[in-house]
Amino acid sequence: MTNQLELNDYKQEIADLYSRRSQTYDNSDWHSQIAHRLIDYAQIGPGQHILDIATGTGIVVIEAAQIVGSEGRVVGVDISSGMLDQARRKIAGLGLSNVELQLADAEALNFPANSFDRILCSSALIWMADIPAALRLWHGFLKPGGIIGFHAFAETAFVGGVVAQKVVEKYGITLAFSKPTGTVEKCHDLLQQAGFEAIEIKPEQYGSYISLEQAKAMWTGSSHPAPGQFPHPLSQLSSEQLAQAKVEFEAELEVLKTEQGIWNDVTIFFTFGRKPADSLGFF
Ligand SMILES: C[S@@+](CC[C@H](N)C(=O)[O-])C[C@H]1O[C@@H](n2cnc3c(N)ncnc32)[C@H](O)[C@@H]1O
Numbered sequence: 001m002t003n004q005l006e007l008n009d010y011k012q013e014i015a016d017l018y019s020r021r022s023q024t025y026d027n028s029d030w031h032s033q034i035a036h037r038l039i040d041y042a043q044i045g046p047g048q049h050i051l052d053i054a055t056g057t058g059i060v061v062i063e064a065a066q067i068v069g070s071e072g073r074v075v076g077v078d079i080s081s082g083m084l085d086q087a088r089r090k091i092a093g094l095g096l097s098n099v100e101l102q103l104a105d106a107e108a109l110n111f112p113a114n115s116f117d118r119i120l121c122s123s124a125l126i127w128m129a130d131i132p133a134a135l136r137l138w139h140g141f142l143k144p145g146g147i148i149g150f151h152a153f154a155e156t157a158f159v160g161g162v163v164a165q166k167v168v169e170k171y172g173i174t175l176a177f178s179k180p181t182g183t184v185e186k187c188h189d190l191l192q193q194a195g196f197e198a199i200e201i202k203p204e205q206y207g208s209y210i211s212l213e214q215a216k217a218m219w220t221g222s223s224h225p226a227p228g229q230f231p232h233p234l235s236q237l238s239s240e241q242l243a244q245a246k247v248e249f250e251a252e253l254e255v256l257k258t259e260q261g262i263w264n265d266v267t268i269f270f271t272f273g274r275k276p277a278d279s280l281g282f283f
Contacts, residue, residue: 004103005079005103005104005105007079007105008230009230009231010129010225010230011079011105011129013225013230014079014080014127014225015079015080015081016080017224017225018056018078018079018080018082018083019080019081019082019083020082021082021083022057022080022082022083022085022086023082023086025056025057025083025086026057026059026086031056031059031122031123032059033206034122034123034151034268035059035060035063035122035123036063037151037204037268037270038060038120038122038149038150038151038270039060039063039064039067039120041149041202041270041272042118042120042147042149042272043147044064044067044068044117044118045067045068046067046068046069046071046072047068047069047071047072048067048068048072048117048118049068049072049073049074049075049115049116049117049118049143050064050068050072050073050074050075050116050117050118050119050120051074051075051076051077051111051116051118051119051120051138051141052064052074052075052076052077052119052120052121052122053077053106053119053120053121053124053125053138053150054077054078054079054106054121054122054123054124054127055076055077055078055083055084055087055101056078056080056083056086056087056123056124057083057086057087057090058076058084058086058087058088058090058091058099058101059122060076060120060122061074061075061076061087061091061099061101062087062090062091062094062096062099064118064120065091065096065098065099066096068098069098070097070098072098073098073099073100074098074099074100075099075100075101075102075111075116076099076100076101076102077101077102077103077104077105077106077109078101078102078103078104078106079103079104079105079106081103084101084103087101088101106121106124106128106134106138107128107129107130107133107134107137109137109138109141111141112141113140113141114140114141114142114143114144115141115143116141116142116143116146117142117143117146117147118142118146118147118148118149119138119141119142119146119147119148119149120148120149120150121138121148121149121150121151122150122151123151125150125151125152125181126152126153126177126178126180126181126227126228127225127227127228128228129228129230131180131181131190131228132190132193132194135148135190135191135193135194135196136194136195138194139194139195139196139275142275143275144275144276144277144278144279145274145275145276145277146274146275147272147273147274147275148191148196148272148273148274148275149270149271149272150271151268151269151270151271152178152181152182152187152268152269152271153178153181153182153266153267153268153269154178154182154183154203154265154267154268154269155177155178155179155182155183156182156265156267157178157182157265157266157267157268158177158178158218158264158265158266159210159215159218159253159256159262159263159264159265160215160216160217160218160219160249160253160264161175161177161178161218162265163215163249163252163253163256164218164219164249165177166252167245167248167249167252168233168234168237168245170248171237171241171245173233173234173236173237174233175226175229175233175234176226176227176228176229177226177227178227180228181269181271184201184203184269187201187269187271188201188271191271191273192273194273195275195276195279196273196274196275197273197274197275197276198272198273198274199271199272199273200271200272200273201269201270201271201272202269202270202271202272203267203268203269203270204267204268204270205265205266205267205268206266206267206268207263207264207265207266207267208264208266209258209260209261209262209263209264210261210262210264211261211262212253212254212257212261212262214262214264215253215256215262215264216249216250216253219246219249219250221234221242221246222234222235222237222242
């Protein structure tokens with residue numbers, strides 16, 4: 001399937017990245033673990049209408065479709081045709097008939113107001129170019145009393161990213177990574193400002209010790225899109241500066257090494273908010 005979406009360069013890079021990864025994305029059970037927690041917390045029930053933002057290989061839509069049953073309906077949207085192809089294959093294999101997949105930009109959706117009971121976004125909010133605007137848009141699609149749920153990484157998560165941020169600051173470069181959603185307060189404020197109430201944030205820690213080599217492999221330079229930033233801030237550096245920054249990055253990691261390896265924090269904020277029951281029409 002070809003990508004027929006008109007995407008800007010930032011989103012096209014993300015779509016290409018995930019289409020390249022799509023064949024092996026499900027090899028690890030990491031994303032499905034997080035998605036499963038999100039669904040568990042979201043209290044999905046039979047007959048509900050669910051929107052899954054950035055559905056990828058369909059992990060959330062499949063689990064949600066099995067819960068909502070034949071009276072319910074699940075819509076999954078994504079900008080990566082490769083990821084959606086995987087989702088389609090899995091959905092067909094399971095014979096699920098209550099799922100619809102759309103190749104679409106989650107920041108430019110056009111669903112009727114008040115049409116979903118739940119909107120979920122697993123492992124993807126960070127990629128939105130304008131997170132506050134995206135949350136306001138999705139708020140409009142929820143029925144009054146409906147619930148949004150997303151997961152976000154703490155700003156302490158992923159040692160490679162934390163160390164890279166510190167190193168490149170010396171070069172006058174700011175890498176945002178998880179910063180927009182990186183604390184409980186930030187997640188809370190994002191939902192509150194988008195019009196949600198009854199906001200609940202459940203932090204969970206999934207960290208582990210990793211080897212120095214694994215930590216060093218977390219350096220992606222400017223070859224990987226930077227969440228929420230385009231062009232990639234590291235593209236301002238010369239190749240010599242970039243090579244030097246990588247040397248400094250590896251030296252910083254050496255310092256963090258212990259007998260057990262390097263601690264790689266992966267703290268996740270499972271974040272939920274409700275659209276007020278007396279909310280009328282579009283937010
Ligand atoms: C880490 S994957 C998460 C996929 C899935 N939600 C999961 O839990 O496994 C991130 C997904 O976000 C999608 N994505 C990024 N930006 C998007 C956007 N603006 N609209 C729709 N999908 C987007 C990517 O194509 C990719 O499939």
